[in-house]
Amino acid sequence: xxxxxxxxxxxxxxxxxxxxxxxxxxxxxxxxxxxxxxxxxxxxxxxxxxxxxxxxxxxxxxxxxxxxxxxxxxxxxxxxxxxxxxxxxxxxxxxxxxxxxxxxxxxxxxxxxxxxxxxxxxxxxxxxxxxxxxxxxxxxxxxxxxxxxxxxxxxxxxxxxxxxxxxxxxxxxxxxxxxxxxxxxxxxxxxxxxxxxxxxxxxxxxxxxxxxxxxxxxxxxxxxxxxxxxxxxxxxxxxxxxxxxxxxxxxxxxxxxxxxxxxxxxxxxxxxxxxxxxxxxxxxxx
Amino acid sequence: xxxxxxxxxxxxxxxxxxxxxxxxxxxxxxxxxxxxxxxxxxxxxxxxxxxxxxxxxxxxxxxxxxxxxxxxxxxxxxxxxxxxxxxxxxxxxxxxxxxxxxxxxxxxxxxxxxxxxxxxxxxxxxxxxxxxxxxxxxxxxxxxxxxxxxxxxxxxxxxxxxxxxxxxxxxxxxxxxxxxxxxxxxxxxxxxxxxxxxxxxxxxxxxxxxxxxxxxxxxxxxxxxxxxxxxxxxxxxxxxxxxxxxxxxxxxxxxxxxxxxxxxxxxxxxxxxxxxxxxxxxxxxx
Numbered sequence: 001x002x003x004x005x006x007x008x009x010x011x012x013x014x015x016x017x018x019x020x021x022x023x024x025x026x027x028x029x030x031x032x033x034x035x036x037x038x039x040x041x042x043x044x045x046x047x048x049x050x051x052x053x054x055x056x057x058x059x060x061x062x063x064x065x066x067x068x069x070x071x072x073x074x075x076x077x078x079x080x081x082x083x084x085x086x087x088x089x090x091x092x093x094x095x096x097x098x099x100x101x102x103x104x105x106x107x108x109x110x111x112x113x114x115x116x117x118x119x120x121x122x123x124x125x126x127x128x129x130x131x132x133x134x135x136x137x138x139x140x141x142x143x144x145x146x147x148x149x150x151x152x153x154x155x156x157x158x159x160x161x162x163x164x165x166x167x168x169x170x171x172x173x174x175x176x177x178x179x180x181x182x183x184x185x186x187x188x189x190x191x192x193x194x195x196x197x198x199x200x201x202x203x204x205x206x207x208x209x210x211x212x213x214x215x216x217x218x219x220x221x222x223x224x225x226x227x228x229x230x231x232x233x234x235x236x237x238x239x240x241x242x243x244x245x246x247x248x249x250x251x252x253x254x255x256x257x258x259x260x261x262x263x264x265x266x267x268x269x270x271x272x273x274x275x276x277x278x279x280x281x282x283x284x285x286x
Numbered sequence: 287x288x289x290x291x292x293x294x295x296x297x298x299x300x301x302x303x304x305x306x307x308x309x310x311x312x313x314x315x316x317x318x319x320x321x322x323x324x325x326x327x328x329x330x331x332x333x334x335x336x337x338x339x340x341x342x343x344x345x346x347x348x349x350x351x352x353x354x355x356x357x358x359x360x361x362x363x364x365x366x367x368x369x370x371x372x373x374x375x376x377x378x379x380x381x382x383x384x385x386x387x388x389x390x391x392x393x394x395x396x397x398x399x400x401x402x403x404x405x406x407x408x409x410x411x412x413x414x415x416x417x418x419x420x421x422x423x424x425x426x427x428x429x430x431x432x433x434x435x436x437x438x439x440x441x442x443x444x445x446x447x448x449x450x451x452x453x454x455x456x457x458x459x460x461x462x463x464x465x466x467x468x469x470x471x472x473x474x475x476x477x478x479x480x481x482x483x484x485x486x487x488x489x490x491x492x493x494x495x496x497x498x499x500x501x502x503x504x505x506x507x508x509x510x511x512x513x514x515x516x517x518x519x520x521x522x523x524x525x526x527x528x529x530x531x532x533x534x535x536x537x538x539x540x541x542x543x544x545x546x547x548x549x550x551x552x553x554x555x556x557x558x559x560x561x562x563x564x565x566x567x568x569x570x571x572x
Contacts, residue, residue, distance in 0.1 A: 157439040
Protein backbone atom coordinates (compact mmCIF):
# COMPACT_ATOMS: atom_id res chain seq x y z
CA UNK A 1 0.00 0.00 0.00
CA UNK A 2 1.33 3.46 -0.80
CA UNK A 3 0.33 6.67 0.93
CA UNK A 4 -2.12 7.35 -1.87
CA UNK A 5 -3.68 3.91 -1.44
CA UNK A 6 -2.48 2.72 -4.86
CA UNK A 7 -0.08 -0.15 -5.58
CA UNK A 8 3.32 -0.14 -3.93
CA UNK A 9 6.14 1.51 -5.82
CA UNK A 10 9.36 -0.45 -5.61
CA UNK A 11 11.45 2.55 -6.58
CA UNK A 12 10.00 4.75 -3.85
CA UNK A 13 12.41 5.52 -1.00
CA UNK A 14 12.39 3.97 2.44
CA UNK A 15 11.50 6.47 5.18
CA UNK A 16 13.43 6.40 8.46
CA UNK A 17 12.93 8.73 11.41
CA UNK A 18 14.40 9.23 14.84
CA UNK A 19 14.31 11.82 17.59
CA UNK A 20 17.80 12.92 16.55
CA UNK A 21 20.88 11.74 14.70
CA UNK A 22 21.38 8.44 16.56
CA UNK A 23 19.02 6.76 14.08
CA UNK A 24 21.72 7.18 11.45
CA UNK A 25 23.15 3.93 12.86
CA UNK A 26 20.00 2.30 11.45
CA UNK A 27 20.56 4.06 8.10
CA UNK A 28 24.12 2.75 8.12
CA UNK A 29 22.87 -0.81 8.70
CA UNK A 30 20.13 -0.39 6.04
CA UNK A 31 22.67 0.84 3.47
CA UNK A 32 24.83 -2.17 4.18
CA UNK A 33 21.89 -4.61 3.88
CA UNK A 34 20.04 -2.82 1.06
CA UNK A 35 22.61 -0.83 -0.96
CA UNK A 36 20.23 -0.03 -3.81
CA UNK A 37 17.43 1.51 -1.76
CA UNK A 38 16.93 5.27 -1.61
CA UNK A 39 16.48 6.43 1.99
CA UNK A 40 14.80 9.56 3.33
CA UNK A 41 15.86 10.20 6.93
CA UNK A 42 14.26 12.67 9.31
CA UNK A 43 15.92 13.52 12.64
CA UNK A 44 13.71 15.59 14.93
CA UNK A 45 16.77 17.37 16.31
CA UNK A 46 14.76 20.37 17.56
CA UNK A 47 12.94 18.14 20.05
CA UNK A 48 15.55 15.46 20.79
CA UNK A 49 15.53 13.45 23.07
CA UNK A 50 12.14 11.75 23.21
CA UNK A 51 13.22 9.27 25.91
CA UNK A 52 12.40 11.57 28.81
CA UNK A 53 8.98 12.61 27.47
CA UNK A 54 5.50 11.25 28.03
CA UNK A 55 3.74 8.84 25.67
CA UNK A 56 1.21 11.45 24.46
CA UNK A 57 3.91 13.95 23.56
CA UNK A 58 6.06 11.31 21.85
CA UNK A 59 3.10 10.02 19.81
CA UNK A 60 2.26 13.56 18.66
CA UNK A 61 5.89 14.16 17.60
CA UNK A 62 6.04 10.75 15.85
CA UNK A 63 2.89 11.50 13.82
CA UNK A 64 4.50 14.76 12.68
CA UNK A 65 7.71 13.00 11.61
CA UNK A 66 5.87 10.19 9.83
CA UNK A 67 3.65 12.73 8.05
CA UNK A 68 6.71 14.42 6.60
CA UNK A 69 8.07 11.09 5.31
CA UNK A 70 4.68 10.25 3.76
CA UNK A 71 4.78 13.60 1.94
CA UNK A 72 8.09 12.43 0.40
CA UNK A 73 6.36 9.37 -1.09
CA UNK A 74 8.08 6.64 0.97
CA UNK A 75 7.03 3.01 0.47
CA UNK A 76 7.53 2.02 4.14
CA UNK A 77 8.55 3.68 7.38
CA UNK A 78 11.25 2.45 9.75
CA UNK A 79 11.03 3.90 13.25
CA UNK A 80 14.69 4.09 14.27
CA UNK A 81 13.79 5.52 17.68
CA UNK A 82 13.34 3.03 20.52
CA UNK A 83 11.09 5.41 22.46
CA UNK A 84 8.69 5.82 19.52
CA UNK A 85 8.88 2.08 18.80
CA UNK A 86 7.85 1.52 22.44
CA UNK A 87 4.78 3.75 22.50
CA UNK A 88 3.54 4.71 19.04
CA UNK A 89 3.83 2.04 16.29
CA UNK A 90 0.20 0.86 16.49
CA UNK A 91 -1.08 4.42 16.31
CA UNK A 92 1.16 5.10 13.29
CA UNK A 93 -0.06 1.91 11.58
CA UNK A 94 -3.67 3.00 12.12
CA UNK A 95 -3.14 6.58 10.94
CA UNK A 96 -0.89 5.86 7.96
CA UNK A 97 -1.77 3.67 5.01
CA UNK A 98 1.80 2.32 4.93
CA UNK A 99 3.92 -0.50 6.43
CA UNK A 100 5.55 0.73 9.67
CA UNK A 101 8.47 -1.19 11.25
CA UNK A 102 9.84 -0.43 14.69
CA UNK A 103 13.15 -1.50 16.24
CA UNK A 104 11.86 -3.27 19.34
CA UNK A 105 10.04 -6.30 17.93
CA UNK A 106 12.89 -7.34 15.59
CA UNK A 107 15.36 -7.04 18.49
CA UNK A 108 13.12 -9.12 20.75
CA UNK A 109 12.61 -11.80 18.08
CA UNK A 110 16.36 -12.08 17.45
CA UNK A 111 17.00 -12.32 21.21
CA UNK A 112 14.34 -15.00 21.65
CA UNK A 113 15.95 -17.01 18.88
CA UNK A 114 19.44 -16.64 20.39
CA UNK A 115 18.91 -17.29 24.10
CA UNK A 116 19.59 -20.78 25.44
CA UNK A 117 18.77 -20.00 29.10
CA UNK A 118 15.63 -17.90 28.41
CA UNK A 119 17.08 -14.88 30.18
CA UNK A 120 17.61 -11.76 28.09
CA UNK A 121 19.18 -8.46 29.19
CA UNK A 122 18.25 -5.10 27.66
CA UNK A 123 20.45 -2.00 27.81
CA UNK A 124 18.52 1.13 26.81
CA UNK A 125 17.62 4.65 27.90
CA UNK A 126 15.69 5.13 31.14
CA UNK A 127 12.57 5.92 29.11
CA UNK A 128 12.70 2.75 27.02
CA UNK A 129 13.34 0.57 30.09
CA UNK A 130 10.52 2.25 32.06
CA UNK A 131 8.11 1.69 29.15
CA UNK A 132 8.49 -2.10 29.57
CA UNK A 133 8.28 -2.41 25.79
CA UNK A 134 11.12 -4.95 25.45
CA UNK A 135 9.68 -7.03 28.30
CA UNK A 136 6.32 -7.18 26.50
CA UNK A 137 7.91 -7.89 23.11
CA UNK A 138 10.04 -10.71 24.58
CA UNK A 139 7.01 -12.17 26.38
CA UNK A 140 5.15 -12.16 23.05
CA UNK A 141 7.97 -14.31 21.59
CA UNK A 142 8.02 -16.81 24.44
CA UNK A 143 6.37 -16.82 27.83
CA UNK A 144 9.43 -18.69 29.16
CA UNK A 145 11.72 -15.68 28.63
CA UNK A 146 12.62 -13.48 31.57
CA UNK A 147 13.66 -9.95 30.61
CA UNK A 148 16.12 -7.86 32.63
CA UNK A 149 16.18 -4.15 31.75
CA UNK A 150 19.02 -1.82 32.67
CA UNK A 151 19.08 1.92 31.92
CA UNK A 152 22.50 3.08 30.67
CA UNK A 153 22.29 6.89 30.55
CA UNK A 154 26.04 7.49 30.19
CA UNK A 155 26.25 5.61 26.90
CA UNK A 156 24.52 8.38 24.93
CA UNK A 157 26.97 11.22 25.72
CA UNK A 158 29.91 8.79 25.48
CA UNK A 159 28.78 7.83 21.96
CA UNK A 160 28.09 11.43 20.97
CA UNK A 161 31.49 12.56 22.26
CA UNK A 162 33.22 9.66 20.54
CA UNK A 163 34.57 8.57 23.94
CA UNK A 164 34.24 4.89 23.07
CA UNK A 165 37.50 3.47 24.46
CA UNK A 166 39.34 3.63 27.76
CA UNK A 167 38.53 3.50 31.44
CA UNK A 168 35.31 5.53 31.57
CA UNK A 169 33.33 3.62 28.90
CA UNK A 170 34.74 0.39 30.37
CA UNK A 171 33.64 1.27 33.93
CA UNK A 172 30.26 2.47 32.68
CA UNK A 173 29.78 -0.78 30.74
CA UNK A 174 30.73 -2.81 33.82
CA UNK A 175 28.27 -0.88 35.98
CA UNK A 176 25.40 -1.40 33.57
CA UNK A 177 26.27 -5.04 32.77
CA UNK A 178 26.69 -6.07 36.41
CA UNK A 179 22.98 -6.65 37.22
CA UNK A 180 22.55 -8.49 33.91
CA UNK A 181 25.52 -10.75 34.69
CA UNK A 182 24.08 -11.44 38.16
CA UNK A 183 20.73 -12.32 36.63
CA UNK A 184 22.47 -14.89 34.39
CA UNK A 185 21.39 -13.62 30.96
CA UNK A 186 23.11 -15.02 27.85
CA UNK A 187 21.83 -12.39 25.38
CA UNK A 188 22.08 -8.61 25.70
CA UNK A 189 20.04 -6.36 23.41
CA UNK A 190 21.49 -2.89 22.74
CA UNK A 191 18.15 -1.09 22.75
CA UNK A 192 19.26 2.43 21.82
CA UNK A 193 20.44 3.78 18.46
CA UNK A 194 23.56 5.27 20.08
CA UNK A 195 24.90 2.08 21.60
CA UNK A 196 26.30 0.38 18.46
CA UNK A 197 29.17 2.90 18.70
CA UNK A 198 30.09 1.28 22.03
CA UNK A 199 29.65 -2.27 20.69
CA UNK A 200 33.31 -3.27 21.13
CA UNK A 201 33.65 -2.22 24.77
CA UNK A 202 30.24 -3.65 25.71
CA UNK A 203 31.00 -6.96 24.01
CA UNK A 204 34.46 -7.23 25.60
CA UNK A 205 33.16 -6.53 29.11
CA UNK A 206 30.13 -8.78 28.62
CA UNK A 207 32.38 -11.68 27.56
CA UNK A 208 34.50 -11.14 30.67
CA UNK A 209 31.56 -10.76 33.08
CA UNK A 210 28.96 -13.12 31.57
CA UNK A 211 30.99 -15.59 29.52
CA UNK A 212 32.54 -15.97 26.05
CA UNK A 213 29.30 -17.22 24.50
CA UNK A 214 27.21 -14.17 25.36
CA UNK A 215 25.35 -12.69 22.35
CA UNK A 216 25.27 -8.91 21.98
CA UNK A 217 22.47 -7.85 19.63
CA UNK A 218 22.82 -4.51 17.96
CA UNK A 219 19.21 -3.57 17.14
CA UNK A 220 20.23 -1.46 14.11
CA UNK A 221 21.65 -4.50 12.29
CA UNK A 222 18.73 -6.67 13.39
CA UNK A 223 16.11 -4.24 12.08
CA UNK A 224 17.98 -3.82 8.78
CA UNK A 225 17.84 -7.58 8.20
CA UNK A 226 14.13 -7.59 9.06
CA UNK A 227 13.41 -4.67 6.68
CA UNK A 228 15.25 -6.54 3.91
CA UNK A 229 13.10 -9.68 4.46
CA UNK A 230 9.96 -7.59 4.66
CA UNK A 231 10.63 -5.83 1.35
CA UNK A 232 11.65 -9.08 -0.35
CA UNK A 233 8.51 -10.94 0.79
CA UNK A 234 6.26 -8.16 -0.46
CA UNK A 235 8.17 -7.70 -3.72
CA UNK A 236 9.02 -4.15 -2.68
CA UNK A 237 12.80 -4.27 -3.22
CA UNK A 238 14.13 -1.55 -5.48
CA UNK A 239 15.43 -2.96 -8.77
CA UNK A 240 19.10 -2.45 -9.39
CA UNK A 241 19.37 -0.30 -12.53
CA UNK A 242 20.93 -1.80 -15.67
CA UNK A 243 23.47 1.00 -15.63
CA UNK A 244 24.59 0.09 -12.09
CA UNK A 245 24.79 -3.59 -13.07
CA UNK A 246 26.91 -2.70 -16.09
CA UNK A 247 29.21 -0.37 -14.12
CA UNK A 248 29.28 -2.81 -11.17
CA UNK A 249 29.00 0.02 -8.62
CA UNK A 250 28.74 -0.92 -4.95
CA UNK A 251 25.43 0.83 -4.43
CA UNK A 252 23.02 3.05 -6.26
CA UNK A 253 20.77 4.16 -3.41
CA UNK A 254 20.93 7.74 -2.20
CA UNK A 255 20.24 9.13 1.25
CA UNK A 256 18.40 12.40 1.80
CA UNK A 257 18.64 13.89 5.31
CA UNK A 258 16.07 16.16 6.92
CA UNK A 259 16.44 17.69 10.41
CA UNK A 260 14.18 20.02 12.40
CA UNK A 261 17.18 21.95 13.72
CA UNK A 262 20.80 21.99 12.63
CA UNK A 263 22.85 20.95 15.67
CA UNK A 264 26.09 22.85 16.14
CA UNK A 265 28.20 19.74 15.61
CA UNK A 266 25.94 18.24 12.93
CA UNK A 267 28.63 17.07 10.48
CA UNK A 268 30.86 15.46 13.07
CA UNK A 269 28.03 13.75 14.97
CA UNK A 270 26.22 12.60 11.84
CA UNK A 271 29.42 11.13 10.39
CA UNK A 272 30.07 9.27 13.66
CA UNK A 273 26.65 7.55 13.54
CA UNK A 274 26.48 7.08 9.77
CA UNK A 275 30.04 5.78 9.53
CA UNK A 276 30.81 8.10 6.61
CA UNK A 277 30.46 11.74 5.57
CA UNK A 278 26.78 12.64 5.83
CA UNK A 279 26.43 15.41 3.25
CA UNK A 280 24.12 18.35 3.77
CA UNK A 281 20.86 18.13 5.70
CA UNK A 282 17.75 20.09 4.82
CA UNK A 283 16.12 21.86 7.76
CA UNK A 284 12.33 21.67 8.00
CA UNK A 285 9.77 22.95 10.50
CA UNK A 286 7.29 20.41 11.86
CA UNK B 287 8.07 47.68 35.98
CA UNK B 288 5.34 45.06 36.12
CA UNK B 289 3.94 43.15 33.17
CA UNK B 290 0.97 45.53 33.13
CA UNK B 291 3.29 48.55 33.14
CA UNK B 292 2.14 49.66 36.60
CA UNK B 293 4.26 49.94 39.75
CA UNK B 294 6.20 46.92 40.91
CA UNK B 295 4.50 44.60 43.37
CA UNK B 296 6.83 43.40 46.10
CA UNK B 297 4.56 40.48 46.96
CA UNK B 298 4.48 39.17 43.41
CA UNK B 299 6.41 35.95 42.83
CA UNK B 300 9.78 35.59 41.17
CA UNK B 301 9.62 33.72 37.87
CA UNK B 302 12.32 31.17 37.03
CA UNK B 303 12.50 29.05 33.90
CA UNK B 304 14.79 26.43 32.44
CA UNK B 305 14.75 23.92 29.61
CA UNK B 306 14.16 21.16 32.17
CA UNK B 307 14.51 20.36 35.85
CA UNK B 308 18.21 21.30 36.22
CA UNK B 309 17.17 24.90 36.92
CA UNK B 310 15.80 23.71 40.25
CA UNK B 311 19.40 24.11 41.49
CA UNK B 312 18.83 27.85 40.94
CA UNK B 313 15.51 27.65 42.84
CA UNK B 314 17.34 25.89 45.67
CA UNK B 315 19.92 28.70 45.82
CA UNK B 316 17.17 31.38 45.59
CA UNK B 317 15.23 29.80 48.45
CA UNK B 318 18.37 29.80 50.59
CA UNK B 319 19.16 33.45 49.75
CA UNK B 320 15.56 34.75 49.69
CA UNK B 321 13.46 32.48 51.95
CA UNK B 322 10.40 34.75 51.92
CA UNK B 323 9.98 35.04 48.14
CA UNK B 324 7.32 33.10 46.30
CA UNK B 325 8.76 31.38 43.23
CA UNK B 326 7.02 30.22 40.07
CA UNK B 327 9.20 27.74 38.17
CA UNK B 328 8.65 26.51 34.64
CA UNK B 329 10.67 23.59 33.26
CA UNK B 330 10.18 23.06 29.52
CA UNK B 331 10.58 19.32 29.97
CA UNK B 332 8.80 18.49 26.70
CA UNK B 333 11.58 20.19 24.71
CA UNK B 334 14.62 19.67 26.96
CA UNK B 335 17.52 20.04 26.25
CA UNK B 336 17.98 23.41 24.56
CA UNK B 337 21.79 23.11 24.46
CA UNK B 338 21.88 21.24 21.16
CA UNK B 339 19.40 23.53 19.38
CA UNK B 340 19.87 26.64 17.23
CA UNK B 341 19.57 30.21 18.51
CA UNK B 342 16.30 30.89 16.67
CA UNK B 343 14.61 27.80 18.08
CA UNK B 344 15.88 28.49 21.60
CA UNK B 345 14.70 32.12 21.47
CA UNK B 346 11.23 31.01 20.33
CA UNK B 347 11.00 28.49 23.17
CA UNK B 348 12.28 31.07 25.70
CA UNK B 349 9.63 33.61 24.67
CA UNK B 350 6.97 30.95 25.24
CA UNK B 351 8.30 30.11 28.72
CA UNK B 352 8.66 33.76 29.74
CA UNK B 353 5.14 34.49 28.48
CA UNK B 354 3.73 31.84 30.79
CA UNK B 355 5.57 33.33 33.78
CA UNK B 356 4.30 36.82 32.87
CA UNK B 357 0.75 35.42 32.86
CA UNK B 358 1.39 34.35 36.48
CA UNK B 359 2.13 37.98 37.46
CA UNK B 360 5.84 37.60 38.28
CA UNK B 361 7.84 40.71 39.29
CA UNK B 362 11.08 39.59 37.62
CA UNK B 363 12.31 36.67 35.55
CA UNK B 364 15.41 34.60 36.24
CA UNK B 365 16.65 32.59 33.26
CA UNK B 366 18.11 29.50 34.94
CA UNK B 367 19.14 28.02 31.60
CA UNK B 368 22.65 28.77 30.38
CA UNK B 369 21.70 28.22 26.74
CA UNK B 370 18.86 30.77 26.92
CA UNK B 371 21.09 33.14 28.92
CA UNK B 372 23.63 32.84 26.10
CA UNK B 373 21.33 33.67 23.19
CA UNK B 374 18.05 35.27 24.25
CA UNK B 375 18.21 37.70 27.26
CA UNK B 376 18.26 40.90 25.17
CA UNK B 377 15.30 39.74 23.11
CA UNK B 378 13.37 38.87 26.29
CA UNK B 379 14.19 42.28 27.80
CA UNK B 380 12.89 43.99 24.66
CA UNK B 381 9.71 41.89 24.43
CA UNK B 382 8.80 41.85 28.12
CA UNK B 383 8.22 44.88 30.29
CA UNK B 384 9.98 43.18 33.22
CA UNK B 385 13.47 42.81 34.69
CA UNK B 386 15.18 39.72 33.20
CA UNK B 387 18.28 38.20 34.82
CA UNK B 388 20.38 35.50 33.18
CA UNK B 389 22.98 33.21 34.74
CA UNK B 390 25.96 34.03 32.56
CA UNK B 391 26.72 37.67 33.42
CA UNK B 392 26.60 37.13 37.22
CA UNK B 393 28.93 34.12 36.84
CA UNK B 394 31.33 36.11 34.67
CA UNK B 395 31.34 39.08 37.10
CA UNK B 396 32.04 36.81 40.09
CA UNK B 397 34.85 35.11 38.15
CA UNK B 398 36.37 38.44 37.10
CA UNK B 399 36.35 39.53 40.76
CA UNK B 400 37.95 36.27 41.92
CA UNK B 401 40.75 35.67 39.40
CA UNK B 402 44.28 36.80 40.29
CA UNK B 403 45.95 35.54 37.10
CA UNK B 404 43.25 36.78 34.67
CA UNK B 405 42.65 33.28 33.33
CA UNK B 406 39.18 31.80 33.85
CA UNK B 407 37.96 28.31 32.93
CA UNK B 408 34.37 27.52 32.03
CA UNK B 409 32.82 24.04 32.21
CA UNK B 410 29.47 23.90 30.41
CA UNK B 411 27.48 22.02 27.77
CA UNK B 412 28.81 21.89 24.22
CA UNK B 413 26.13 24.40 23.19
CA UNK B 414 27.02 26.98 25.83
CA UNK B 415 30.75 26.70 25.07
CA UNK B 416 30.16 26.97 21.31
CA UNK B 417 28.03 30.08 21.82
CA UNK B 418 31.07 31.94 23.21
CA UNK B 419 28.73 33.68 25.68
CA UNK B 420 31.02 33.29 28.71
CA UNK B 421 34.02 34.51 26.71
CA UNK B 422 32.09 37.65 25.71
CA UNK B 423 30.73 38.21 29.23
CA UNK B 424 34.22 37.85 30.74
CA UNK B 425 35.69 40.21 28.14
CA UNK B 426 33.01 42.74 29.07
CA UNK B 427 34.25 42.57 32.70
CA UNK B 428 37.92 42.98 31.84
CA UNK B 429 39.79 42.92 28.55
CA UNK B 430 42.74 41.38 30.42
CA UNK B 431 40.84 38.14 31.11
CA UNK B 432 41.47 35.08 28.97
CA UNK B 433 38.60 32.59 28.95
CA UNK B 434 39.07 28.82 28.45
CA UNK B 435 35.89 26.90 27.68
CA UNK B 436 35.57 23.13 28.04
CA UNK B 437 32.45 21.13 27.16
CA UNK B 438 31.65 18.47 29.78
CA UNK B 439 28.83 16.36 28.28
CA UNK B 440 29.11 13.49 30.77
CA UNK B 441 28.30 15.69 33.75
CA UNK B 442 24.60 15.99 32.86
CA UNK B 443 23.75 12.25 32.90
CA UNK B 444 26.03 11.72 35.91
CA UNK B 445 24.09 14.40 37.82
CA UNK B 446 20.72 13.10 36.64
CA UNK B 447 21.62 9.54 37.62
CA UNK B 448 22.97 10.69 40.98
CA UNK B 449 26.34 9.12 40.06
CA UNK B 450 28.27 11.91 41.80
CA UNK B 451 31.01 9.94 43.58
CA UNK B 452 33.55 7.31 42.60
CA UNK B 453 35.88 6.58 39.74
CA UNK B 454 33.73 7.58 36.75
CA UNK B 455 32.81 11.13 37.90
CA UNK B 456 36.42 11.53 39.08
CA UNK B 457 37.88 10.46 35.71
CA UNK B 458 35.36 12.59 33.84
CA UNK B 459 36.23 15.61 36.01
CA UNK B 460 39.95 15.02 35.39
CA UNK B 461 39.42 14.78 31.64
CA UNK B 462 37.46 18.03 31.51
CA UNK B 463 39.72 19.92 33.97
CA UNK B 464 42.97 18.88 32.29
CA UNK B 465 42.98 21.55 29.52
CA UNK B 466 41.97 24.19 32.10
CA UNK B 467 44.83 23.16 34.41
CA UNK B 468 47.25 23.29 31.46
CA UNK B 469 46.02 26.78 30.59
CA UNK B 470 46.78 27.91 34.14
CA UNK B 471 43.34 29.18 35.20
CA UNK B 472 42.68 29.97 38.88
CA UNK B 473 38.88 30.19 38.64
CA UNK B 474 36.49 27.63 37.16
CA UNK B 475 32.87 28.57 36.45
CA UNK B 476 30.34 25.71 36.53
CA UNK B 477 28.25 27.00 33.64
CA UNK B 478 25.43 24.44 33.65
CA UNK B 479 22.55 24.05 36.10
CA UNK B 480 23.34 20.34 36.55
CA UNK B 481 26.95 20.74 37.63
CA UNK B 482 26.41 21.92 41.25
CA UNK B 483 25.51 18.29 42.04
CA UNK B 484 29.09 17.38 41.10
CA UNK B 485 30.59 20.32 43.01
CA UNK B 486 32.50 18.18 45.52
CA UNK B 487 34.24 15.94 42.99
CA UNK B 488 35.03 18.87 40.67
CA UNK B 489 36.43 20.95 43.52
CA UNK B 490 38.54 18.07 44.88
CA UNK B 491 40.06 17.26 41.46
CA UNK B 492 40.56 20.96 40.65
CA UNK B 493 42.46 21.49 43.91
CA UNK B 494 44.67 18.50 43.08
CA UNK B 495 45.26 19.48 39.45
CA UNK B 496 45.29 23.29 39.60
CA UNK B 497 46.15 24.08 43.21
CA UNK B 498 44.52 24.50 46.63
CA UNK B 499 43.55 28.12 45.97
CA UNK B 500 41.45 27.45 42.86
CA UNK B 501 37.97 28.99 43.05
CA UNK B 502 35.03 26.92 41.79
CA UNK B 503 32.03 29.15 41.06
CA UNK B 504 28.65 27.51 41.13
CA UNK B 505 26.55 29.80 38.93
CA UNK B 506 23.31 28.94 40.78
CA UNK B 507 24.59 30.44 44.06
CA UNK B 508 26.13 33.41 42.24
CA UNK B 509 22.90 34.29 40.44
CA UNK B 510 20.88 33.94 43.67
CA UNK B 511 23.12 36.51 45.38
CA UNK B 512 22.77 38.82 42.39
CA UNK B 513 18.96 38.47 42.36
CA UNK B 514 18.89 39.32 46.09
CA UNK B 515 20.93 42.50 45.52
CA UNK B 516 18.83 43.42 42.52
CA UNK B 517 15.53 43.13 44.44
CA UNK B 518 16.96 44.97 47.47
CA UNK B 519 18.26 47.90 45.37
CA UNK B 520 14.90 48.28 43.62
CA UNK B 521 12.89 47.89 46.84
CA UNK B 522 11.28 44.76 45.38
CA UNK B 523 11.94 42.34 48.26
CA UNK B 524 8.85 40.62 49.58
CA UNK B 525 7.98 41.77 53.12
CA UNK B 526 8.12 39.07 55.73
CA UNK B 527 4.57 38.75 57.16
CA UNK B 528 3.94 39.70 60.81
CA UNK B 529 2.64 36.19 61.39
CA UNK B 530 5.89 34.65 60.18
CA UNK B 531 7.92 37.06 62.34
CA UNK B 532 5.83 36.14 65.39
CA UNK B 533 6.06 32.39 64.71
CA UNK B 534 9.74 32.70 63.76
CA UNK B 535 9.38 30.29 60.81
CA UNK B 536 12.41 29.69 58.62
CA UNK B 537 10.69 30.81 55.43
CA UNK B 538 7.29 31.85 54.20
CA UNK B 539 7.84 31.71 50.44
CA UNK B 540 6.16 29.00 48.39
CA UNK B 541 7.30 27.37 45.17
CA UNK B 542 4.90 26.54 42.36
CA UNK B 543 6.22 24.18 39.66
CA UNK B 544 5.05 24.03 36.06
CA UNK B 545 6.36 21.56 33.48
CA UNK B 546 5.50 21.03 29.80
CA UNK B 547 5.74 17.26 30.20
CA UNK B 548 5.88 15.07 33.29
CA UNK B 549 9.13 13.10 33.04
CA UNK B 550 8.92 9.49 34.17
CA UNK B 551 11.29 10.05 37.07
CA UNK B 552 10.03 13.54 37.89
CA UNK B 553 9.89 13.24 41.69
CA UNK B 554 13.31 11.66 42.10
CA UNK B 555 15.07 13.98 39.64
CA UNK B 556 13.36 17.13 40.92
CA UNK B 557 14.25 16.28 44.53
CA UNK B 558 17.87 15.72 43.52
CA UNK B 559 18.17 19.20 42.00
CA UNK B 560 15.95 21.01 44.50
CA UNK B 561 17.59 19.35 47.52
CA UNK B 562 14.20 18.53 49.03
CA UNK B 563 10.87 16.97 48.09
CA UNK B 564 9.48 18.95 45.15
CA UNK B 565 5.72 18.49 45.57
CA UNK B 566 3.43 18.17 42.59
CA UNK B 567 4.05 19.89 39.27
CA UNK B 568 1.31 21.26 37.05
CA UNK B 569 1.59 20.28 33.41
CA UNK B 570 0.95 22.99 30.82
CA UNK B 571 1.08 23.12 27.03
CA UNK B 572 3.13 25.90 25.47
